[in-house]
Ligand code: ADP
């Protein structure tokens with residue numbers, strides 16, 4: 240092979256393996272880097288602790304009078320863990336985490352230093368927000384934003400090569416009060432859902448109703464590639480995915496990677512990751528190989544949506560940092576390699592509280608099942624009314640490569656319920672419960688609803704939104720995405736639906752209808768008006784795609800360019816505004832930012848395609864042509880005539896390559912678009928088509944020219960050498 244690649248393989252062969260750490264007992268690791276409630280209890284005066292605990296449980300703002308005491312205890316703990324800095328961590332409207340570090344150090348008037356951390360800086364910070372996207376919310380004269388501690392998410396210590404830092408999870412808000420981050424709307428959406436859920440529960444006759452919270456357990460897929468290879472792939476370095484490359488002879492067709500033995504190097508990496516996650520109080524639970532070679536999954540146990548979202552961000556950071564330490568690169572991109580499965584993030588989501596439990600759990604009695612059916616029905620209604628919004632919530636340039644391909648859910652949002660639930664809803668729609676799959680004949684009222692069996696065996700892997708026994712699983716989320724947006728969307732559409740359920744029940748009850756009948760009638764309306772979104776068949780089939788659009792009226796928004804403009808629809812603006820999740824200005828800013836990110840991502844990739852072609856692939860191809868033609872001529876002069884077919888074939892590929900690359904270069908100069916929507920479509924259609932065209936010729940050349948000259952690490956090397 241080519242020198243650079245030979246060197247890379249040598250480096251990998253000669254590297255000293257990272258020694259596995261002696262496993263520490265979980266009890267000593269667990270949350271050791273988190274300023275937990277129990278640590279607060281130990282270090283705070285009793286009255287202060289009580290007040291903080293109450294604040295955390297209610298999700299309210301911390302009382303300034305006690306903030307100083309909490310800050311002092313937190314600082315002492317952080318110093319004892321070796322932290323010299325603290326940071327307000329926030330989640331800007333990219334999928335990244337941002338933090339501003341400040342030292343605890345404070346210089347006294349006599350020149351000596353002390354460490355200082357007041358309640359004021361614990362509770363509120365002022366990062367220079369001007370470099371974060373704000374989608375036009377802030378004009379330059381009010382460019383500052385502020386961060387405020389989200390007391391419901393605990394502070395923790397993050398240790399990197401640069402030392403240890405006390406991290407404080409915060410919201411990020413403009414001085415005019417607009418949310419500039421992903422956490423604020425998540426907290427608001429949870430509050431809206433709580434309010435609506437409580438209304439329904441109280442109409443169902445509950446008197447003791449604890450706050451209803453959403454929960455999230457996210458399954459994270461990722462790839463690991465040796466850093467020696469990545470450093471020689473500008474596309475992986477800058478875009479996170481390969482823009483060129485022919486699939487290896489051995490892909491995933493043998494399916495022997497899935498649940499296969501985890502390679503030793505990867506196992507050492509995973510153990511390191513898990514240990515850090517445990518220290519951070521993140522309940523990492525399952526780990527296994529994924530379908531594609533070099534692909535893996537980690538799934539922490541579910542937690543409250545807000546904390547799970549912070550933990551998800553942390554988990555991605557830990558994965559990336561730890562990979563670096565192990566000489567690997569962790570790719571969170573949705574489609575790093577063509578021809579093998581991409582990566583997603585399945586977001587498992589449920590809602591519940593301390594008094595009624597998981598409201599999406601069917602439970603053991605017909606009575607709890609009625610309640611379950613109402614909440615489940617509310618989700619169905621939400622996905623039907625706002626399916627395009629769900630699609631928009633997972634719309635990124637990178638996720639375009641996954642949705643709609645035959646491995647991930649299709650871009651059409653539908654709900655999978657499983658046969659038993661399907662059957663129950665069908666009976667409700669028919670006006671009477673006449674029987675169930677496992678409870679024999681029935682022709683009575685709601686009190687005889689069957690006890691549900693968990694439908695775990697019947698999981699439809701092609702559905703983007705599936706009921707999986709006691710939760711819904713949103714499978715269209717991108718592996719590199721924050722889970723905040725999808726959770727905001729699910730909480731918000733559920734809040735809207737539960738509000739409608741409460742209104743409907745209220746008016747029926749006021750008209751003198753019995754509760755049981757009112758519930759059945761409400762469920763019937765839901766299934767009659769929104770049942771079109773329920774689908775249990777093969778989501779990949781062409782038949783479904785046609786039927787979904789033509790008969791069921793569902794939208795097939797194939798690319799993010801198609802999906803993002805949904806955010807501008809009046810009915811979406813009304814939804815977020817009415818529920819107090821996002822104001823029209825905040826929503827508009829999100830469209831601006833996500834559209835801009837889409838355009839930027841595709842433009843960066845297109846530029847890489849042009850430069851890798853010009854400086855890597857073209858030179859290799861012409862060098863080979865020149866060598867080949869010299870050899871053929873010299874052989875001929877010695878009386879040996881070889882067929883020159885490959886010379887002709889390769890030259891034709893080279894000219895097609897340069898032609899298409901020149902066309903791509905030219906369209907990249909186009910900058911005048913009437914609307915941002917037009918620009919989005921231009922990226923999705925024109926630019927991408929030309930990128931694909933260049934790739935066809937480049938990939939063909941990879942299989943034609945001498946391996947010795949090929950400048951970039953190959954799929955085979957990247958996926959199979961570890
Ligand atoms: P699978 O791969 O079969 O979908 P996993 O066990 O890998 O399942 O992941 C399931 C995820 O769902 C885990 O994060 C788990 O904690 C989470 N989960 C389980 N129950 C709930 C629930 N009630 N609400 C939210 N998430 C849940």
Ligand code: MG
Nearest residue numbers: 458585587712
């Ligand atoms: Mg799953």
